[in-house]
Amino acid sequence: MKFVRSIVEVIVIAGLAVLTVFVLRQYVFNPYGISGTSMSPSFRNGDYVFVDQMSYRLRAPRRGEAIVFHGPASNGDDLLKRIIGLPGERVVVKNDKVTIFNSENPGGMVLDETYLDPSTVTTGEADITLGADQYFVMGDNRSVSFDSRSWGALAAADIVGRVALRIWPPETTSVFGAEQY
Helix, strand or coil: HHHHHHHHHHHHHHHHHHHHHHHHHHCCEEEEEECCCCCCCCCCCCCEEECCHHHHCCCCCCCCCEEEEEECCCCCEEEEEEEEECCCCCCECCCCEEEEECCCCCEEEECCCCCCCCCCCCCCCCEEEEECCEEEEEECCCCCCHHHHHHHCCCHHEEEHHHEEEEHHHHHEEEECCCCC
8 A cells, every 4th residue: 555655646746847847848937949140149059048938928028138939930940039129119220220219219229239249240221110019139140140130020929038048058157138228
């Protein structure tokens, strides 16, 4: 009888552990491996990050946050980019500058993107006014990034969450928040 009770106890504990991991991965934090160079040097190929999937259920995404989202391509790959434009704003990319037009800056505000490598050139052009549930996202490595300059606005429903923590490689472990402009 003791043996059967011990087996049942082990099964219950293992089941609770699996359920806990499932709930945490599904609704709170999800690990992602970075593939590609579109966010270099902020994030590099092979970095491993945790994505906070809970924050955006409590608040809106903020400019400067690095996010993971379901990409626009039919292959369904998740992508990592930085939020540049917020709902209702007009975003203009031209002459190596990103300008945001909104109610606080009706004449436009050129973003001071201190997180970019000083040699970064913002190629391409875009002029888009975002809807109520749309964001404009760009990679930090502008010359190779497939982002809103190519495919337009990102729907809020496609956002998985914000990058909260880099855990690999160990020497680059970092906690992330929104950039200050």
